[in-house]
Amino acid sequence: MAGNVKVFMLMAALTALVMALGWMLGGSGGALIALLIAGGMNFFSYWNSDKMVLRQQGAIELSPRQGAELYAMTKRLADRAQMPMPKLYLLPTEQPNAFATGRNPENAAVAVTQGLLNHLSADEIEGVIAHELAHIHHRDTLTMTITATMAGAIAMMGNMMLFAGGRDGRGGALGGIIAMILAPMAAMMVQMAISRARGSAQRRAPI
Structure with missing residues (x-):
């Protein structure tokens, strides 16, 4: 507070x-x-x-079928935090990176790059997603915008x-x-x- x-x-x-x-x-x-x-x-x-x-970055929205493992991981973390499941986006770049955006938890998105998925382990990716969900949970995305x-x-x-x-x-x-x-x-x-x-x-x- x-x-x-x-x-x-x-x-x-x-x-x-x-x-x-x-x-x-x-x-x-x-x-x-x-x-x-x-x-x-x-x-x-x-x-x-x-x-x-997201449009400027050329982000591609992932469906539960397209990003099955990432989607399931994000859904599990969101459920644990008792927050809505954000939309997931993939950025077609090899630079490992991720960010969250959106005005509130009900209208939020998490974007990850192809490089992050290629170079990080599952545990490391989970840590990154948890960090971005924390940004959404505490409405940092709106404040930063x-x-x-x-x-x-x-x-x-x-x-x-x-x-x-x-x-x-x-x-x-x-x-x-x-x-x-x-x-x-x-x-x-x-x-x-x-x-x-x-x-x-x-x-x-x-x-």
């Missing part, structure tokens, strides 16, 4: 930063527009980020300030540079909070 509160506070700080940059660009009206833009981007990401990521979106919004406004300058001389090149420095730092701070929250949660997780 404490970890979740910290993540929420950092997300609120990101929102405040977006509004502050909007104010530097256009005063109170700019702050309101920045908030609306960030909200719209987050709304779009909430519903579509998983589909976009929103974080990336907010960081993108901050970077976008930084570019606007760098090339267009702010209202009444506010912002400009200095504001743009500050925004571009703060965007990755803000994302890193939220990721650190997520990792700490996940670490304590996984010690109690049923997976």
Whole structure:
């Protein structure tokens, strides 16, 4: 719970930063527009980020018949964690990797690469799948998506300030540079909070 509160506070700080940059660009009206833009981007990401990521990676959805052993393993781990079975996807690349995506456990997906299946043992693959299910179980996937979106919004406004300058001389090149420095730092701070929250949660997780 404490970890979740910290993540929420950092997300609120990101929102405040977006509004502050909007104010530097256009005063109170700019702050309101920045908030609306960030909200719209987050709304779009909430519903579509998983589909976009999987499509960009060329992921192929696996049916219970196509990925029988992997499907059975994932189903067993999901049942043990008392969470819905996520969709399974295969990425046609030899680099060993896996990731989870989705806005909630009911609309989640786990993607693994062909290289991971080729180079890892069954026990190692099970450990990777359990790790990705823990991300889904604790809704890290949604938080990471929103974080990336907010960081993108901050970077976008930084570019606007760098090339267009702010209202009444506010912002400009200095504001743009500050925004571009703060965007990755803000994302890193939220990721650190997520990792700490996940670490304590996984010690109690049923997976």
